[in-house]
Amino acid sequence: VDSNFELYKRITDDRDFGEAIKDFLFDQYLRSHRQAEELIKRGESKTLEFKSTLRWNLREDRKDDQIPTYAVLKTIAAFLNTEGGDLLIGVGDDKSIVGIESDRFENEDKFMLHLSQVVRNGLGDRASTCIDPKTQIVQGKTVCAISCQRSPEPVFLRWKGMETGPEGDFYVRSGPGSVRRAPDSAKQYIQTRFPNVSKTSDK
Secondary structure, three states: OOHHHHHHHHHOHHHHHHHHHHHHHHHHHHHHHHHHHHHHHHHHOOOOOOOOOOEOOOOEEOOOOOOOHHHHHHHHHHHHHOOOEEEEEEEEEOOOEEHHHHHOOOHHHHHHHHHHHHHHHHHHHHHHOEEEEEOOOOOOOOEEEEEEOOOOOOOOOOOOOOOOOOEEEEEEOOOOOOEEOOHHHHHHHHHOOOOOOOOOOOO
């Protein structure tokens, strides 16, 4: 508490120091926003994918917590099971900026809370610790950038009965897409990729 108070006093008392802090924070703000724009310019790849929405079916213009949500979870799972990557929600395949506003949540906090819940429910608590979602403004719209780290354990996807196996679906990245591995193929991949993990599911 004392150190925070001392920092506050220095910022308020020392004009040059206060200006330096403001410049630093503004630079960080610009850098984070430019980062999303630079990712969008690069286009989709093995470590980068775009999704228009989290729960809204744009084609049918209705709430849909199955297909769009499964697509988001599938991508996150594939990143975690491979080498990590970035998922941008609110961006179309053609790089058009849709914005998470299209998901029609009351506010940004509601969107982030829902995202956190579906990740835990669909991929497990441990998987949720491997992602870092942040929102950024791009062309006047809000984009959710999810940074996914390589998981130390295999991640299986279960979502509203859409999975094909009892343990869930196992996805990995292959080029600019996410591929579901068949049980035998998944087992071999897990033995190679996660040699120290005895259980094939983290849930």
